[in-house]
Amino acid sequence: MSRARLALMLLGLAAVASPPAHADTVIADLSSHSIAITTGFTGASVVLFGAIDEPGDVVAVIRGPERETTVWRKGKVAGIWANTESVTFANVPGFYAVAASKPLDDMVSPTAAALYKIGVGNLKFDTKYSAGPERTRLFTDALIAAQKRAGVFSAAYGKIAFLGDRLFRTTFIFPANIPTGPYLVEIFFIRDKQVVGGQTTPLIVSKVGVDAAVSDFASHQALGYGAIAVLMAVMAGWLASLPFRNT
């Protein structure tokens, strides 16, 4: 993805998601705005910290890049379990996690939670082809369960801890299988169960070093990559046969 398109996307997301008023009631930042996937990558954690101007509560939501995702249902065909039915969703975030300073239900009104997509249950997915309400609901639940199993949708929300009345912090944990791309962190300031302020901040997950080189090469120069993969194997095979030359 080009840098310009990425910036535009982030801007667009920020414009849609930002709460209207009191944008300066909460200030927050991340310990790092990028996660680098290196050869030794086994997951990462990012600290979110900030302050609020007046007493209240804070919810933070992280959403990964959206992509088209197909969910298959297995059924028994002639004694064998096969993929029999599928529903394709157009806009499934590759990562979703929530952290809150209090249990969500006590803190945010259902309307506000739905509006700002706070909580996995408030995510709305569009089906690519019409699937009927019953099937859509069934497959949406299955999609969420599968994403939770994969560890990319957090099963429980994280805890935002307050240090005194004003300062807060929380740690987001990312597993090794997170997708790469632009992430968006939204911080909502909540009073009387309503969102009264907020801020968004970007987070970029990208492969770096050898892994970035390999996967970039593999997707942009597919033919050249294939040729090099073959050559590498030929070389390795030739090297392996050298010790046996005289036997």
Add this chain to the structure above:
Amino acid sequence: MDIYLPIAEVSLDIFVLLGLGGAVGFLSGVFGVGGGFLLTPLLILIGVPPAVAVASSANQLVGASVSGVLAHWRRGHVDFKMGFTLLLGGLAGSFLGIWLFTLFARLGQIELVISLCYVVMLGVLGFMMGIESVRAILRQRRPGAARRKLHRHTWLHGLPLKTRFRKSQLYISALLPVGLGFMVGVLSAVMGIGGGFIMVPAMIYTLGMPTSMVPGTSLLQIIFVAANVTMLQAYTNHTVDAVLTLLLLVGGVVGAQFGTRFGTRLRGEQLRFLLALLVLAVAAQLAHDLTIRPKALFVIPTDIRG
């Protein structure tokens, strides 16, 4: 120590991968087969996405076959004319195989197709090898038993395009090796195997090649078919993980050395019987997995990325 595989997009223990390459290399050294038919299912088992497992196994096969061919070539045991005739069919077959692979992946059925192919191929192969080796063991106990005829004429010898293969001392229709190569090319693309276990018996029993020429010639054509599959997989499906391949090759090379030494101490028929048992066990496990109720009824295949 975990290593992140850039194309498979999973973190796996580097020693597990080296060990897996080593174990499969050891087996291929002992039994003289490629071992791809064990490598691919095992990779899937440890969490590599099936499409990446198939494509990377094909890539690994290129390296393993090169070192095998060089060893046979030094002894003069490679029939190049036969190898390239097989290759004609093999390349055509691998194009069809990749097309099928991409089609089934789009239909969401590639995992099932791969598993089913393995169950059928391994089941038939293990059964045949088991019977053959038991017969051979029994025949040795009764030395008076009649030997099988060396050369039998069937309708296969009546096909047109008769060609002379001097090195193999054969005068047969070129359609036979082309057809055999084609079949193995398809399997290579869909299953990530070299097809040595189909190719070798077919070359001995159907084509009637001298046994000494078979492994080197079969490996020669596998190099090119596997290279073609690797290129096509890299180009069409972006599923070749070079880091994974390299780790498997390193482990495989070491394993094959030990395997070859160990193999010379054992008797052929007993070896084949052991291999038959191993192959049947893998087939039974895969068949069992297909028929039990899966843990998750809903799945998101991670096979093909855009």
